[in-house]
Amino acid sequence: MRRRSALLGFFLLVLAGCGRDGAAPVAAPLPSVPTTTSASLAPATSVPFSASRSTPPPAPTPTAPSVTPARNCGTPEFTTSDPDGGWSDGGYYVHNNMWNAGEAGPETLRACAYDNWYVDSVQPDSTSVKTYPNVHKDINDQNGKPFNDYSVIKSTFAGRGPGVGIYDVAYDLWLNGVGDGKGVSELMVWTENRKQVPAGDKLTTYTAGGFTYDVWAEDEGYVAFVSRTTQYSGTVDLKAMIAWAIGKGLIPANPTVNQIGYGIEFCSTGGGKARFTLTDFSVSMS
Template identity: 30%
Template sequence: MRRRSLLSAALAAPLATAGAVGALQSPAHAATWSSSDKWGTWQNGAYTLYNNVWAPSGYGPQSIWANSYSNWGVWANHPNTGGIKSYPNVSYTLGRTVSSMGNVSSNFNVTVPGSGSGLAYNTTYDVWGNGHAHEIMIWTQWTSNVGPIGGYVTNVNLGGRNWNYHQGHNGGNPVYSFMATSQFTSGTVNITPICQWLVNQGRMPNVRIDQIQLGWEITSSSGGRDFRMNSYSLST
């Protein structure tokens, strides 16, 4: 599914591509499923894996591999230019309103590239309401040169974590962004308290929560970088 939101990214001037570009080849070939198609998808039970290179132009090669919805990864070599190129992700459709969604939480563990030139991305949950009418983004980790849509509103403690809340609009739908005050690459995210806070504060209507996605918004990954989902679970 094409992502419609855009990040603000203050990127340095493009650098020459360097480094090996075949880092994913061994796990991809050994995996249960792999694809280099920009819209490659794979169904695993109730979950769908998306390669999802949705940028209309200016993107580089990207390959996805998976053994299951909870064990998969991406190798991406996107140029050091602004604008999100892709959002590879695992997706589950809930289909319940916020008031009746129950206790929805997720556990995950990812391995991501370290900092460096030509690298800009974020690890994020993307939770959609009423189809794609409302977008809740839950950022757990990101590089310093990317940021959310809209301005900072407040700090709030929800589901046992502190978040900086930003609100904005991408031209197609409102975007509600929660940025972890302490970034993390493994742990638990309680999704229900975040959705209920938005409704209780009058910032979002009592929407039906549809797709719950987790992956990486990749703006640039020059030279080829690996992103790996080591484990993932969603409790509904």
């Protein structure tokens, strides 16, 4: 089963096999003023050329490239090991979301900002989804507005899984509401996958931005775009993906857009500690 219910900010735990994904939604937090930061690599330092023409310029001295260190979260603003612990920052919500806590091992999330956090997770070697630590944006207090009213729905991301165990790193979008309910749809975009399989059946492929996705779906309003190539960072045109799914009859026409999240679904870490690190996230809607 891939569906979860959200009622007054509490979650009903639903067991999911590793052949099923299962990220749980959360009630909308109070928004705050967003800030946007991103990691970057500085270009190699150039060697100035001599301006004199009277004598040949001296041979340049080899210079090592100047590299800006990758973002890290050395002094967290927020730390939680609570299965439902979360933090509002910059108009987003960072959520530990151990929604299958009955089967989950310990997990600790540390955040410096909504777009700079990491989680250490220890999950047993079994085949159910245990947790979905994530950052997400809630839209209009869960009411949303019609999809056709948007000209842009895009998101940037940078996240890296541990490379051990069983997991997927993925977007989780909720349309026509959040959680179980008549007409509610869930659309996922998997940017990294290690030994996971979505719910439903593989129907076809979708290509955009130079990447090919296998498209999985089941008849209860669930669609998953699974990238064939691992993407540790990038920009995703979510409006185009939703529109394509509507055109294929996989999602009802003109749904409301209620929640957009990005994180990791842990099935297993092989019993040892594994870390997921997020260093960029933003959502643009207009």
